[in-house]
Amino acid sequence: MKTIEELNAIREKAKADMTVREDNAEVIRVVVGMATCGIAAGARPVLTGFIEEVARRKLTNIAVSQTGCIGMCQYEPIVEVIEQGKEKVTYVRMTAERVARIVNDHLVNGNIVTEFTVGAIAK
Amino acid sequence: MRELSLNILDIAQNAVSAAATLVAIDIIEDTEKGEMLVQISDNGKGMTPAQTKKAADPFYTTRITRKVGMGIPLFKMAAEMTGGSFSLISKMNTGTKITALFKTQSVDFPPLGDMGSTVATLIAMNTHMDFKYRHEVDTKEFILHTPDLKQMLGEVPLSDPTVFEWIKEYIIEQTLAIKTEGSDDTPAQDNSNERND
Numbered sequence: 001m002k003t004i005e006e007l008n009a010i011r012e013k014a015k016a017d018m019t020v021r022e023d024n025a026e027v028i029r030v031v032v033g034m035a036t037c038g039i040a041a042g043a044r045p046v047l048t049g050f051i052e053e054v055a056r057r058k059l060t061n062i063a064v065s066q067t068g069c070i071g072m073c074q075y076e077p078i079v080e081v082i083e084q085g086k087e088k089v090t091y092v093r094m095t096a097e098r099v100a101r102i103v104n105d106h107l108v109n110g111n112i113v114t115e116f117t118v119g120a121i122a123k
Numbered sequence: 124m125r126e127l128s129l130n131i132l133d134i135a136q137n138a139v140s141a142a143a144t145l146v147a148i149d150i151i152e153d154t155e156k157g158e159m160l161v162q163i164s165d166n167g168k169g170m171t172p173a174q175t176k177k178a179a180d181p182f183y184t185t186r187i188t189r190k191v192g193m194g195i196p197l198f199k200m201a202a203e204m205t206g207g208s209f210s211l212i213s214k215m216n217t218g219t220k221i222t223a224l225f226k227t228q229s230v231d232f233p234p235l236g237d238m239g240s241t242v243a244t245l246i247a248m249n250t251h252m253d254f255k256y257r258h259e260v261d262t263k264e265f266i267l268h269t270p271d272l273k274q275m276l277g278e279v280p281l282s283d284p285t286v287f288e289w290i291k292e293y294i295i296e297q298t299l300a301i302k303t304e305g306s307d308d309t310p311a312q313d314n315s316n317e318r319n320d
Binding site for chain 2: 005009011033036051052055065
């Protein structure tokens with residue numbers, strides 16, 4: 001069973017990781033739409049998928065956050081990737097299965113997964 | 124929504140938008156009566172009596188990106204479909220309380236689902252707020268209260284991925300423990316050591 005005391009160990013470990021993170025100026029923001037439309041379409045496993053994949057790969061320069069309704073409810077779950085100095089990339093009809101590919105190809109290696117973007121669908 | 128935990132996540136997001144600093148989520152199950160009560164209350168800005176009246180109307184919304192607001196209507200419908208009931212009480216500058224009663228024997232009763240993911244997501248995405256999650260099944264219960272976690276974690280934010288995993292797993296384990304029938308030596312007690320309340 002997990003106990004609240006375990007958080008002490010997590011604290012010690014996270015403190016060590018945080019000092020590493022401070023050197024990383026370039027943060028990539030991953031924003032998941034979490035309004036009713038997003039949640040109903042399956043945004044929660046997408047959001048948790050990003051958090052878990054980022055943790056698993058120990059990526060310190062990625063911040064996962066949420067937003068409300070983006071206004072394209074029919075394309076939910078929607079994920080936006082925002083990087084300083086680059087155009088925003090919008091992924092649509094996201095699934096938990098697609099998360100690992102986007103983390104690997106886009107967030108780590110810088111190659112946008114074009115087939116999952118809004119541009120590939122809205123034709 | 125496929126499971127109640129998704130409705131709960133959605134409804135709790137309203138509290139976030141209402142600038143609440145504390146959100147309490149209570150789930151109270153009475154297996155003998157076949158009832159589950161879900162209550163989400165916040166200390167946010169609340170609604171006017173007119174807004175409160177219209178909140179369960181799908182064609183009323185405060186958002187500007189589209190003309191419908193489905194969160195509360197969907198949750199209300201989910202409860203009423205089981206033969207249960209729904210209530211919404213709100214007071215300006217005080218907060219909002221939403222209560223839904225489900226009849227668990229109904230064929231339309233949706234599973235509660237993954238509350239671990241719902242609570243971990245709410246906490247990680249809103250670290251500036253406090254959450255109190257309580258799940259009671261008959262005589263057993265457990266409570267997760269973010270001020271306790273913050274005290275243990277110090278400068279480490281609740282959005283830390285390891286903390287996220289811990290919260291999720293903790294809730295899954297504790298839920299299982301209170302649902303286990305029989306003897307009281309099942310360690311279902313909450314984290315009440317080291318607390319000073």
